[in-house]
Amino acid sequence: MAAVVGRRICRLGGAPCRLERTAHSAGRLARDGAAWVAVFSTTAVWLAAVILSCSDALAAEPLSQDDYAVVTAICKPGDGEAAWASIPWEIDLWQARRRAAKEGKPIVLWEMDGHPLGCT
Amino acid sequence: MAGRASAFSDPEIIRLASESFVPVTGDDWYQRRRQDAVGEFFRGVARQGPRGGTDQGTNQGIYFFTASGKLLAYKNAGQNADVMRDVFHEALAKWNRLPADERKAGAALVPDIAASDLDPRYTRGLPEAGLVVNVFTRALERDKEGRLETCSGDTSGGFHGFQTAYDHLWLTKAEWQSLLPPEPHVGDTVPLPDEISARIARFHLTDNTRGEPNMWQPHEVLRREFTLTVSEVTEERVRLKLEGSVLLATGPDPEKAKRGYDAALLGTIELDRAGGRVRRFDLAALGDTWGSGTYTRGARPGRNPLAVVFELAEGDRPADKVPPQAMREPSRYFSASR
Numbered sequence: 001m002a003a004v005v006g007r008r009i010c011r012l013g014g015a016p017c018r019l020e021r022t023a024h025s026a027g028r029l030a031r032d033g034a035a036w037v038a039v040f041s042t043t044a045v046w047l048a049a050v051i052l053s054c055s056d057a058l059a060a061e062p063l064s065q066d067d068y069a070v071v072t073a074i075c076k077p078g079d080g081e082a083a084w085a086s087i088p089w090e091i092d093l094w095q096a097r098r099r100a101a102k103e104g105k106p107i108v109l110w111e112m113d114g115h116p117l118g119c120t
Numbered sequence: 121m122a123g124r125a126s127a128f129s130d131p132e133i134i135r136l137a138s139e140s141f142v143p144v145t146g147d148d149w150y151q152r153r154r155q156d157a158v159g160e161f162f163r164g165v166a167r168q169g170p171r172g173g174t175d176q177g178t179n180q181g182i183y184f185f186t187a188s189g190k191l192l193a194y195k196n197a198g199q200n201a202d203v204m205r206d207v208f209h210e211a212l213a214k215w216n217r218l219p220a221d222e223r224k225a226g227a228a229l230v231p232d233i234a235a236s237d238l239d240p241r242y243t244r245g246l247p248e249a250g251l252v253v254n255v256f257t258r259a260l261e262r263d264k265e266g267r268l269e270t271c272s273g274d275t276s277g278g279f280h281g282f283q284t285a286y287d288h289l290w291l292t293k294a295e296w297q298s299l300l301p302p303e304p305h306v307g308d309t310v311p312l313p314d315e316i317s318a319r320i321a322r323f324h325l326t327d328n329t330r331g332e333p334n335m336w337q338p339h340e341v342l343r344r345e346f347t348l349t350v351s352e353v354t355e356e357r358v359r360l361k362l363e364g365s366v367l368l369a370t371g372p373d374p375e376k377a378k379r380g381y382d383a384a385l386l387g388t389i390e391l392d393r394a395g396g397r398v399r400r401f402d403l404a405a406l407g408d409t410w411g412s413g414t415y416t417r418g419a420r421p422g423r424n425p426l427a428v429v430f431e432l433a434e435g436d437r438p439a440d441k442v443p444p445q446a447m448r449e450p451s452r453y454f455s456a457s458r
Binding site for chain 1: 158
């Protein structure tokens with residue numbers, strides 16, 4: 001069960017998601033010492049419910065406006081994480097070559113598989 | 121991309137690159153292949169270094185050279201700022217040892233190139249009046265209370281993709297204009313145009329935090345639901361709330377799929393009613409990602425949170441003109457829904 005619960009996206013505030021609460025309820029029923037048949041029936045119903053909810057379980061929880069604000073804030077680069085972007089990079093080698101000739105400077109080319117200013 | 125956080129974040133390297141050199145970036149996938157003067161020039165520089173300058177394999181690295189094409193120094197990557205600083209100084213020393221006549225402004229003659237002389241197979245440009253949206257992707261983790269936080273180098277257990285990754289979403293003029301409902305009323309709900317939602321799902325909800333990502337194939341899009349709801353209408357503008365949900369996986373059964381992303385999306389798009397421009401394109405996706413790609417080995421075990429944030433580009437920086445990663449195949453990029 002834990003693995004299934006772990007695939008859910010819990011709300012950013014840390015509140016348990018729906019599937020996690022369902023699992024806890026089932027666990028309490030078993031611990032109450034009900035007859036084996038009753039436990040089996042309960043478990044079967046519970047398992048069926050889990051299976052039926054699996055497709056739903058693979059749908060991430062909708063985002064709230066608060067979630068949106070938090071996600072946006074922590075996803076984008078923070079202070080000091082984008083110092084490399086302060087370099088006045090050209091993105092056109094020929095243009096850089098013309099500029100270097102005009103200004104009498106050498107060129108530094110950062111060439112990667114996947115553009116250094118995009119891609120990864 | 122390690123060089124961002126190490127070498128090119130070093131204050132002295134930033135100063136040297138900005139003041140003593142002309143700094144330029146390139147995607148080797150295009151540059152080593154292009155059959156035009158630009159490609160010939162680059163391969164000529166690369167042939168003087170260890171990569172060999174062929175179009176058969178990667179020539180990536182950090183090159184220092186003159187406008188006439190003389191290689192001064194080379195380093196394969198910029199992971200170590202101390203090493204890279206030395207290479208910058210070595211290159212500058214070699215430059216300064218060149219005859220003054222070679223170094224002076226105007227010494228090298230670099231002709232202009234007509235756009236028609238560029239190899240069209242490896243030249244990309246934003247469609248006229250197209251829209252550029254910055255895309256940021258970041259691997260996240262949960263603290264003990266279940267709150268999301270960024271991964272850190274200390275807590276990532278050797279996982280190296282904890283920095284923000286970058287890409288750009290391009291929309292044609294016709295596409296972004298199609299976002300504006302003809303007669304908008306608050307509460308109206310319309311689907312996001314199919315091509316736009318398919319492009320976002322297939323090419324921009326990817327885990328590119330550890331390198332070049334695999335794009336999602338059409339059959340790997342198991343769920344793609346996007347809805348626009350008109351939330352505000354004034355004489356000048358229309359504001360739309362964008363909600364969505366995707367399930368992307370390399371197999372039909374996401375339980376067994378080796379790689380996937382299961383995410384919810386929320387955002388706001390704001391347009392001028394006159395159709396003149398998009399004022400806002402704010403969108404966030406949050407969900408669990410799992411699995412490694414062809415060039416993105418080293419994924420964290422299990423399923424872990426990944427965020428993708430979209431935000432309108434300012435549009436006037438050279439970086440904003442870098443094509444989307446998936447634009448290596450433009451016909452596919454602009455027909456994502458087919």
